[in-house]
Amino acid sequence: MVKSMKFDNIIGHTDIRKNFINAIESGNFSHAHLITGEDGIGKSFVALEAAMNIIGKEIYREYADIVECRIANNRKSISVDQIRKIIEESNKKAYEGNRKVIILHDSDKMTTQAQNAFLKTIEEPPDGVFILLLCENQEKILDTIKSRCQIHKLKKLSDSEIDEFIYNKYPNILEDEKKAVKAFADGVPGRIVSFIDNDSFKEIREKLINIMMDVNNADIETFLKNEEFLTKYKDMWQEILTCLLSYVRDIIIYKETGMDELIINLDKISYIKKLTEVFSYNKLNSIIDIVNNTKSNLESNVNASMVYHIMLLNMKETKSFS
Structure with missing residues (x-):
């Protein structure tokens, strides 16, 4: 000790x-x-x-x-x-x-x-x-x-350390929410606080699942208007991209297994189920590559508005039905 x-x-x-x-x-x-x-x-x-x-x-x-x-x-x-x-x-x-x-x-x-x-x-x-x-x-x-x-x-916290952090700070957290929080945190305790206490992050989560729903549904002009929202939260780009990847991960997992209990974002399960019918594995993997490329550009201090514009444009081009 x-x-x-x-x-x-x-x-x-x-x-x-x-x-x-x-x-x-x-x-x-x-x-x-x-x-x-x-x-x-x-x-x-x-x-x-x-x-x-x-x-x-x-x-x-x-x-x-x-x-x-x-x-x-x-x-x-x-x-x-x-x-x-x-x-x-x-x-x-x-x-x-x-x-x-x-x-x-x-x-x-x-x-x-x-x-x-x-x-x-x-x-x-x-x-x-x-x-x-x-x-x-x-x-x-x-x-x-x-x-x-x-x-x-400083390295990311271990799984047991994250459990201890959550237990100490949020002792009454429900098990389903804890699962989602841990997955989003990825060893970074500050992300847990954002997930639970930050109203801006809650708004971001809601917006991102709607962006995923609109990849195939919205016209390109309407879809690209999401750039304004994402740029507004440019200082939270890590949270944005981590959350977006967690949705893609859930869609892939549900496509493979059909099991609710393996889903991280259980509060969005109805969206996840719909999206499994929309995206092919190839297109989901393409979105992962797009998000990772966006991360690299933001880490390099490329203009956030331009980076998000390109990300959305590329996501729109990946639309496909499985």
């Missing part, structure tokens, strides 16, 4: 957390770390737990010596001016002890100029200052910064 001064109910990432705590207690904790992983995987919790241990606190609340920095409102990137403010903050003395922690969320959103401005501070921070960079895509971090950080990749 990891000894934690932060959230006792953190689930998963045991080895990384244990190594952090051991290094902090032995005085061997490096001054700069890059923590990577998917959105919702738990980067913030791991970083905050480490920060609490670094400054020697047991009861969590906001502390002046734990400085969390995020992208400014209405901005798509972290600018050099924002980084200069972070550097200025890192040069201020700690308020309570002799240690301060800077946590930079979405560090892969730093502009190249901002990363270059931050480089010297990451390489040689003031005494007692520890810098934790959190990001989804470390490929967007300059090699000069990565070479000066210890890099930690």
Whole structure:
């Protein structure tokens, strides 16, 4: 069991957390770390737990010596001016002890100029200052910064860890909903919260099943109007594509077995049954390829509106009756 001064109910990432705590207690904790992983995987919790241990606190609340920095409102990137403010903050003395922690969320959103401005501070921070960079895509971090950080990749939670997370947070969840939630989460606990608590995600799920129904029914002009909805939720593209793939998976499974109990999205079973009569296996596999290609393009920061337009156009061209 990891000894934690932060959230006792953190689930998963045991080895990384244990190594952090051991290094902090032995005085061997490096001054700069890059923590990577998917959105919702738990980067913030791991970083905050480490920060609490670094400054020697047991009861969590906001502390002046734990400085969390995020992208400014209405901005798509972290600018050099924002980084200069972070550097200025890192040069201020700690308020309570002799240690301060800077946590930079979405560090892969730093502009190249901002990363270059931050480089010297990451390489040689003031005494007692520890810098934790959190990001989804470390490929967007300059090699000069990565070479000066210890890099930690957070892996997806195991099936038993996901069960524990759901039990702790949603003890009264119905078994059918739990099954759907686990499949959608795919080892990422933050997706469970989105599935259950996020009204936007509920709207997305409803819209996506209707998109699947309209692939063969709607005219091309009407069908392509779905681009506007998808683009509105462009920041939730991972949830959109995961949900879409889960529907395709259910259609394939039901075509093969005809068994309700194997379906993930049981609340959409009537739609799933209808769609098994509409799509051939070849067309379903084509849609999987289309969605995966869409994922690659969005990961590469291709314009979301254009990517979704192409996805919908290609899906429409796959229409077929089995």
